[in-house]
Amino acid sequence: MDALDLEQPLPTLLRALVDVESVSGNEQQLADLVERALERQPHLHVTRLGNTVVARTELDRPQRVVVAGHLDTVPVAGNLPSQLRTTDGEQRIHGRGSCDMKGGVAVALQLAAELRQPRHDVTWIFYDNEEVSGPLNGLGLTADAHPELVQADFAILMEPTRALVEGGCQGTLRFWVSTRGVAAHSARGWMGHNAIHDLRHVLERIVGFEQRTIEVDGLAYREGLNAVQVSGGVAGNVIPDECRVHVNYRYAPDREVIEARAVMERLFDGFELDWVDLSPAARPGLHLPMARDFVDAVGGTPGPKYGWTDVARFSALGIPAVNFGPGDPSRAHTDDEFCPVEDLHTCAAALRRWLQPAGQPQ
């Protein structure tokens, strides 16, 4: 494909995006196509940073909104090229990235081209390396290098939400808890100390932990504390001298990351903790007028976002942010991920209602 036609029907545009494989680290071809397509729009100012493309209107509106989506996908699993199928009376685009999150990217790209005089200034951001480690994330790199490019009063991240507003996001901590023992031959187990047996104390603390449900800005966030991985032992005849359990704490956005960490340190007092991930939560910000307008334009009842998304990066920059995009989030990363065609139209219509000036269809 030489060029991306942003005016083609949304399902066709989505299939074109899906068919350009863009597993994390391999986004260049897709970023090139996106950049060229946006540069053809005279109302947009386009900046390219690595494989991140930023396109801004400069209309001197009182307020500015970011609409963002990532271009990369998790690895392909025999699910390319895209397919259009009808299941249970629903038209769906199948293929790697269709749900997470080229559906949202298709909607954003089409509206970026279409909305020449939006009610708020808009910064459209298409970025790379969301599915891999944090330091490579194109949105994060852009915010670090050129914070002025990302600055806004409100942000919409087009992650799949089945076209509902999901506000903020849980924070997530991950860490290893280690137990230590003394190795011995298992025929003389009493000469050692079994580190796996001590694991039960760690598990009892996890299971006994009060998992709160907390209301933040009108949304109820349910917390979770789980052992997600465990390993220990070296052989069938050796008393293990070490056991490690990987713990994941998903916490509500009433807590800062440092508070959440302190809660875990108190809970596992006496054990060694090895921190892997310290990601902040994001408050939904749905009390802000701009966010309320958006929720009205979308319709339905906003819910909390379970799972960590890049809305937390906006939150860290002081920008309230919500998730809103086509596709069922539980389909993300599955081999048969898909995006319902209807979701594409629903999302596009909602953004159009919100962003186009009153009484002025474009």
Next chain:
Amino acid sequence: MDALDLEQPLPTLLRALVDVESVSGNEQQLADLVERALERQPHLHVTRLGNTVVARTELDRPQRVVVAGHLDTVPVAGNLPSQLRTTDGEQRIHGRGSCDMKGGVAVALQLAAELRQPRHDVTWIFYDNEEVSGPLNGLGLTADAHPELVQADFAILMEPTRALVEGGCQGTLRFWVSTRGVAAHSARGWMGHNAIHDLRHVLERIVGFEQRTIEVDGLAYREGLNAVQVSGGVAGNVIPDECRVHVNYRYAPDREVIEARAVMERLFDGFELDWVDLSPAARPGLHLPMARDFVDAVGGTPGPKYGWTDVARFSALGIPAVNFGPGDPSRAHTDDEFCPVEDLHTCAAALRRWLQPAGQPQ
């Protein structure tokens, strides 16, 4: 080396044996040397089966004893060739196999050549593949193919015991206990069921299990039940749907393997068990007159054997058996394994006292 001199001093003979690398599966060269050396002894009838060498006296004595040792070692770890070192005033032969169990093999080979008219008929067995999986074990294969070659009234296995009699052996069972859950994204943990959390019930049963100390034929056997390995979980953001813990039960020889298995099945009632190893225990048989004579000849107080050894194969054939050999069993398989020179002489002298006819030094 073209030939093995069985009359050279024991420390030199041991070093010659150690210097012929014989990691399990690679015993042929050493078995060839052993076979040729024993065939030069006119009082011995030698049979070769694979890399197992059996040499028997045929003196029509009323009773027959087996003296056995394995030729193979665990993998070399930079600990060849052999070295003679003096530490804390003790002369030691270092090198792979010096402790487990070429020290015992050296003693047995020397006495096989020396004792032309032993008080009991003797079947000397030198076998392969003891350090690897049971089905390859040369002693087991020989007993299966030619049970008459192995038949005896008593057996001595020259595993390292620091020249003390260690009677019988514990039995050992190994099995995996699985817990099952339901996978879910860890941000919505309540939609799944965490298999690692259920592990605590398995661990509580292990820790709460009464580990008996049982006297069998005058020796006290201490049991042990341990989790030796654990694994579970697939990723940092997924509620694990399976967790497996590898359990090792070392049990006293008052229990048959089928009873020990039933004890474990009752203990872990409600969990899936996947059996890996079902090895019987061996009774020490020290109440038998022949065994009592042997214990008297060795001197010292017999103890129980912790750890599973091939004495259990003799026990399964109805032959009471003890462990008795040079070297400290806790040195076996270590990179700096060694055999004290004094142990070689102590073991040789004890066997000589027991096997040579009264009033007839050879």
